[in-house]
Amino acid sequence: MMDKQGILVVLSGFSGAGKGTIMKALLERHDDYALSISATTRKPRAGEVEGREYFFVSKEQFLSMVEEDALIEHAQYVDNYYGTPKRYVEEQRAAGKDVILEIEIQGALKIKEKFPDALLIFVMPPDAAELEHRLTGRGTESPEAVRARLKRAAEEAVGVEAYDYILVNDQLDTCVEELHQMIQVQHSRTSARIAMISKMRQELSRLG
Amino acid sequence: MMDKQGILVVLSGFSGAGKGTIMKALLERHDDYALSISATTRKPRAGEVEGREYFFVSKEQFLSMVEEDALIEHAQYVDNYYGTPKRYVEEQRAAGKDVILEIEIQGALKIKEKFPDALLIFVMPPDAAELEHRLTGRGTESPEAVRARLKRAAEEAVGVEAYDYILVNDQLDTCVEELHQMIQVQHSRTSARIAMISKMRQELSRLG
Numbered sequence: 175m176m177d178k179q180g181i182l183v184v185l186s187g188f189s190g191a192g193k194g195t196i197m198k199a200l201l202e203r204h205d206d207y208a209l210s211i212s213a214t215t216r217k218p219r220a221g222e223v224e225g226r227e228y229f230f231v232s233k234e235q236f237l238s239m240v241e242e243d244a245l246i247e248h249a250q251y252v253d254n255y256y257g258t259p260k261r262y263v264e265e266q267r268a269a270g271k272d273v274i275l276e277i278e279i280q281g282a283l284k285i286k287e288k289f290p291d292a293l294l295i296f297v298m299p300p301d302a303a304e305l306e307h308r309l310t311g312r313g314t315e316s317p318e319a320v321r322a323r324l325k326r327a328a329e330e331a332v333g334v335e336a337y338d339y340i341l342v343n344d345q346l347d348t349c350v351e352e353l354h355q356m357i358q359v360q361h362s363r364t365s366a367r368i369a370m371i372s373k374m375r376q377e378l379s380r381l382g
Numbered sequence: 383m384m385d386k387q388g389i390l391v392v393l394s395g396f397s398g399a400g401k402g403t404i405m406k407a408l409l410e411r412h413d414d415y416a417l418s419i420s421a422t423t424r425k426p427r428a429g430e431v432e433g434r435e436y437f438f439v440s441k442e443q444f445l446s447m448v449e450e451d452a453l454i455e456h457a458q459y460v461d462n463y464y465g466t467p468k469r470y471v472e473e474q475r476a477a478g479k480d481v482i483l484e485i486e487i488q489g490a491l492k493i494k495e496k497f498p499d500a501l502l503i504f505v506m507p508p509d510a511a512e513l514e515h516r517l518t519g520r521g522t523e524s525p526e527a528v529r530a531r532l533k534r535a536a537e538e539a540v541g542v543e544a545y546d547y548i549l550v551n552d553q554l555d556t557c558v559e560e561l562h563q564m565i566q567v568q569h570s571r572t573s574a575r576i577a578m579i580s581k582m583r584q585e586l587s588r589l590g
Contacts (some may be wrong), residue, residue, distance in 0.1 A: 302585030
């Protein structure tokens with residue numbers, strides 16, 4: 175028995191923690207989800223595709239989206255803007271899909287403020303050595319860039335307490351199923367079942 | 383990856399919602415749990431066994447347990463006292479077992495106050511007509527007693543908002559697995575992973 179409105183899920187985590195791989199596997203295995211694509215002013219990395227990883231926009235385009243109230247949140251990270259287009263999220267949630275936003279910690283905290291029922295999940299590797307190993311193994315980043323990412327990760331870990339769950343990405347299959355369960359049990363949170371509770375109360379009063 | 387301390391789970395729900403059957407199935411299927419047995423001054427019902435459903439004690443015995451601080455919570459319900467013996471709960475949690483307390487709403491609220499990380503789950507039948515049907519079908523209660531229970535249920539539903547989850551007992555197997563997942567994902571709550579987060583931060587600072 176599901177409530178009708180989809181849940182808003184925010185997935186964050188250190189780069190190198192494996193968010194992308196986890197999301198891909200989750201969407202392949204379960205039909206319950208829609209992935210929100212962010213708009214960003216940052217340049218595409220090698221292999222990134224317009225409308226798949228991000229909508230790549232100019233600073234002017236981005237600011238006009240802000241102006242038109244077309245983003246549910248936006249944040250600046252290093253020198254770039256990132257934001258979540260509103261329309262897709264609202265449509266998918268109304269259709270009963272749980273919508274996943276893969277966003278940075280700043281944006282996540284804004285979402286939680288605006289949508290207190292949003293579920294915030296932070297992905298971590300089992301330990302820091304594994305994170306370093308994965309970032310190095312990518313081969314797309316210089317040793318200096320890896321160090322900068324690790325330093326940034328240490329800073330990011332400061333906001334982690336605001337998240338609901340820590341998802342440890344040790345073994346992929348286990349991790350994906352755990353993520354699925356974290357989200358699915360959210361449908362049974364008391365706050366998501368208020369309508370059912372009211373109905374039950376009315377019926378009980380009539381019978382009792 | 384589990385934290386070492388077991389979780390404290392409170393399971394409540396209308397009588398007739400099927401708590402007993404759910405708990406029995408959960409304990410048969412999963413090794414993760416220990417069931418706390420309450421002490422009560424109420425008389426045993428037909429089929430109830432000392433030390434299985436309850437420890438049946440006199441009012442004098444009960445009050446001396448209160449005096450000795452041997453209960454983690456106690457409450458009065460109708461004319462009887464109910465309480466949770468402390469020692470068993472502490473031992474089992476220390477051994478990494480998730481301990482389930484099947485207690486009334488008053489006791490549940492006291493537990494939440496004392497242990498903010500306790501997980502409160504309220505079991506409901508899919509609708510009120512089903513509850514009436516199950517209470518009548520039991521055959522152990524007069525029509526007047528059934529009506530009294532339904533009335534009491536309507537009153538109990540008032541405290542339900544304090545619970546974390548509503549577990550709908552529609553189909554038993556689904557319900558038992560959902561309960562298992564509700565509890566298991568709790569091990570990944572940020573509050574349960576503070577030690578891991580601190581360790582990660584220290585390691586990242588060293589590497590970055």
